Amino acid sequence: MSGEERKIPAPPVNPETQPFWDGTAAGKLLIKRCAACGEKHYYPRAICPFCGSDRTEWLEVSGRGVVYSYSVFRRAPIPYAIAYVTLDEGPTMMTNIVDCDLDTIRIGQPVRVAFKPTDGPPVPMFSPTSKA
Amino acid sequence: MTIKGKAYITGVYEHPTRKADDKSLAQLHAEVAKGALGDAGLTKNDVDGYFCAGDAPGLGGLSMVDYMGLKVRHIDTTETGGSSYVIHVAHAAQAIAAGKCNVALITLAGRPRAEGVATGTAPRNYGAAAPDVAFEFPFGPTVVNQYAMAAMRHMHQYGTTSAQLAWIKVAASHHAQHNPHALLREVVTVEEVVASPMVADPLHRLDCCVITDGGGAIVVTKPEIAKSLKRPAVRVLGAGEAVKHQMGGKIDLTYSGAVWSGPAAFAEAGVRPSDIKYVSIYDSFTITVLITLEDLGFCPKGQGGKFVSDGNLISGAGKLPFNTDGGGLCNNHPANRGGLTKVVEAVRQLRGEAHPNVQVKSCDVALAHGTGGSLGTRHGSATLIMERE
Numbered sequence: 062m063s064g065e066e067r068k069i070p071a072p073p074v075n076p077e078t079q080p081f082w083d084g085t086a087a088g089k090l091l092i093k094r095c096a097a098c099g100e101k102h103y104y105p106r107a108i109c110p111f112c113g114s115d116r117t118e119w120l121e122v123s124g125r126g127v128v129y130s131y132s133v134f135r136r137a138p139i140p141y142a143i144a145y146v147t148l149d150e151g152p153t154m155m156t157n158i159v160d161c162d163l164d165t166i167r168i169g170q171p172v173r174v175a176f177k178p179t180d181g182p183p184v185p186m187f188s189p190t191s192k193a
Numbered sequence: 194m195t196i197k198g199k200a201y202i203t204g205v206y207e208h209p210t211r212k213a214d215d216k217s218l219a220q221l222h223a224e225v226a227k228g229a230l231g232d233a234g235l236t237k238n239d240v241d242g243y244f245c246a247g248d249a250p251g252l253g254g255l256s257m258v259d260y261m262g263l264k265v266r267h268i269d270t271t272e273t274g275g276s277s278y279v280i281h282v283a284h285a286a287q288a289i290a291a292g293k294c295n296v297a298l299i300t301l302a303g304r305p306r307a308e309g310v311a312t313g314t315a316p317r318n319y320g321a322a323a324p325d326v327a328f329e330f331p332f333g334p335t336v337v338n339q340y341a342m343a344a345m346r347h348m349h350q351y352g353t354t355s356a357q358l359a360w361i362k363v364a365a366s367h368h369a370q371h372n373p374h375a376l377l378r379e380v381v382t383v384e385e386v387v388a389s390p391m392v393a394d395p396l397h398r399l400d401c402c403v404i405t406d407g408g409g410a411i412v413v414t415k416p417e418i419a420k421s422l423k424r425p426a427v428r429v430l431g432a433g434e435a436v437k438h439q440m441g442g443k444i445d446l447t448y449s450g451a452v453w454s455g456p457a458a459f460a461e462a463g464v465r466p467s468d469i470k471y472v473s474i475y476d477s478f479t480i481t482v483l484i485t486l487e488d489l490g491f492c493p494k495g496q497g498g499k500f501v502s503d504g505n506l507i508s509g510a511g512k513l514p515f516n517t518d519g520g521g522l523c524n525n526h527p528a529n530r531g532g533l534t535k536v537v538e539a540v541r542q543l544r545g546e547a548h549p550n551v552q553v554k555s556c557d558v559a560l561a562h563g564t565g566g567s568l569g570t571r572h573g574s575a576t577l578i579m580e581r582e
Contacts (some may be wrong), residue, residue: 070316072327082327092442104328110441130349130446132341132393133345134333136314143338143393145444152442155570157332167533184331 067139071181077107080119082182090174090185092152094120103152109130122150124174126187129153142166146187157173195431195461196452200286200297201419202427202579204233204412205537207518209374211525213304213406218250219260221302221408226261229410229437234422235296235512240412242267242283242294246277248303248408248528257300261477267294273436273573274565275475278533280575281576283432285413302408303528312404312529313337313394325439329570337401337478338531341393343446344480348395350447350495355395357498358479359386362399362522363478364506371521371548376403377523400479402521402531409533411540425544426582430449430464433457438500438571449481449564450574451488452505459490464558466490469578471542471553472513473535473561476520482506489562489576508551517542517551532563536577543581557581 074082084091093105097114109117131144142158144166158166159175172187206228206545213221223246230236247258254270267288271280278301285297305312313336317491318326343351345355362382369375381399387539389399419426459465466489474482483497491513492500500513518524518538522532539559541547558580566572 067333070318070331072331073321075321078327100441104325104442105438106324129444130346132338132345132395134335134341134393135391136337136393137333138320141333143332143334143342144239145446147344147444149499153439153444154442155329155332155334168346179331186332 067141069177069179069184071179072184074182078105081105085176085183085185088176089121090124091119092122092148092150093117101151103154122148125149126172128158128166128168128172129172130165130168131158133166144187146172157186158188159186194290196283196286196290197430197461197463198428200413200429201289201416202282202411202429202540203414203422203424204229204235205540206232207409207525207534207537208302208407208527210407211374211376211405214307218302218304219257220300220305222249222300222455223261225302225408225410226298226300228305230298231414233412233424235412237261237263239296239349240298241265242285242288242297244281244297245267245364246270247272248301250529275477275530275532276563276565276573276575279536279561279563279577280434280573282411282429282536282577283434283575286429286432289413289415293458295418297413299411299413299533301410301528301530301533303530305404305529306406313401325570334549334570335393336395336567337396339567340478340480341396343484343568344395346446347480347484353483353498355387355397356383357502357561358400358483359383360502360504361476361479361482361506362386364504364511365516365520365522367507368517368551369523371550372519372524375524377407377521396478396480402526403476403523404529405525405527407525409527409537410555411533411536418510427540427543428580428582430578430580431458431461432578433461433576434576436571437574446569447484448494449484449488449568450572451485451562451576452576454576455464455489458578462578464578468558469560470485470556471517471522471539471559472515473539474515475535475562475564476516476522477531477564479522481568484568485562485564488533508553514553517547530565532565532575535561535563539579541580543569
């Protein structure tokens with residue numbers, strides 16, 4: 062782990078996604094669930110991408126999941142790990158794996174959400190829950 | 194309605210430049226247009242349909258039709274990244290079949306090297322209004338680390354190795370040595386590929402395509418015009434297009450949209466993978482080729498690593514010669530968009546005009562495939578099957 066931190070760009074917020082970012086500011090990870098078809102989705106949308114219903118609702122999730130895939134970007138001034146994490150609740154989301162030795166990240170590894178600051182709202186990253 | 198036999202590719206051109214410090218972007222578009230029309234034996238005054246994508250300057254099609262002084266009755270600016278131009282050939286055939294134009298011109302050009310763009314290694318941001326940007330851009334998605342995640346998952350699920358991926362670059366380099374315009378003409382070995390610097394695990398520097406300036410153009414005409422021209426006739430047999438995305442979070446990075454565009458193209462063409470003598474496969478990265486070959490049905494899913502190994506993609510040595518110009522991995526990836534040059538080399542093969550050392554014998558049916566955007570997030574897939582008449 063480097064003492065120097067990578068500068069994380071602030072996510073642009075709009076009325077459709079404001080509740081998600083209010084959630085991260087409060088330490089909560091929210092996804093969307095459709096009241097019509099029951100499917101959960103990510104990234105969150107007003108209209109369900111599965112059935113087209115507008116009856117989508119915010120759902121707070123556990124913040125636990127496993128690494129679906131990842132890649133350590135070695136060319137960056139400060140190397141970082143981009144990843145997809147599959148949440149225990151189902152959807153898979155893009156994120157970074159942080160607060161660990163990047164060389165120990167593995168597919169299938171259990172991880173837990175860790176909110177990291179930006180110049181805007183904090184963003185949901187993940188860190189391993191057990192030593193690899 | 195089918196496009197089978199309704200249109201012919203009569204002109205192709207690949208700009209010889211790989212670094213265009215001394216040319217404007219509009220000029221490059223016009224130069225490749227002139228080149229392809231000259232190849233066909235036509236002039237700009239014959240063009241009545243124009244096709245371009247996001248690389249065209251200004252207001253895209255409007256700016257370029259104005260610059261080149263065209264008079265068109267059909268225009269199509271379908272934008273699916275680097276796969277756009279493969280789709281344009283299919284859309285041109287559809288427009289010709291519907292009587293909307295007779296001579297369709299497709300152009301691509303760009304100068305990322307002259308402009309010093311960090312093409313693959315800077316996180317891409319398509320603007321705050323892109324619905325995905327807030328949920329992706331903070332995490333540093335670059336072109337290369339997105340494709341790398343697809344490679345990592347394929348390795349995990351199917352046991353694919355870096356050495357197997359390296360064979361794709363090795364095959365491309367064997368072809369590029371014969372192409373005087375190729376940016377990288379040196380033959381490389383599997384060992385050299387896997388020993389090259391790691392860019393984004395598990396993709397090494399030599400798993401990545403080149404960055405080049407230049408471009409290319411294609412002319413598609415109705416059959417009557419094609420038959421009046423002197424060039425060998427290349428007939429459009431079938432095409433398929435698809436968009437694959439994150440499916441609301443049901444993400445599977447081990448396959449591409451070729452699982453949909455491929456079968457559609459084969460069905461329309463009335464041929465099978467075993468009928469294809471030559472393939473141009475979009476090769477932004479080695480993993481792009483491997484996944485695409487599986488998805489098009491050239492080998493079973495998960496067996497791509499074995500399929501590409503031991504020189505199987507090398508013309509004259511292997512069973513499925515691919516990218517005989519050196520492809521994006523060695524020759525040219527103009528404007529960071531490789532779809533157009535894929536069609537150009539397939540047409541050269543069908544005409545018997547590829548370099549003699551890589552020309553496929555009796556090359557009567559060929560396939561070109563484009564992948565635009567990112568295997569790691571969302572991409573367009575376009576498959577085109579052509580035959581020599």
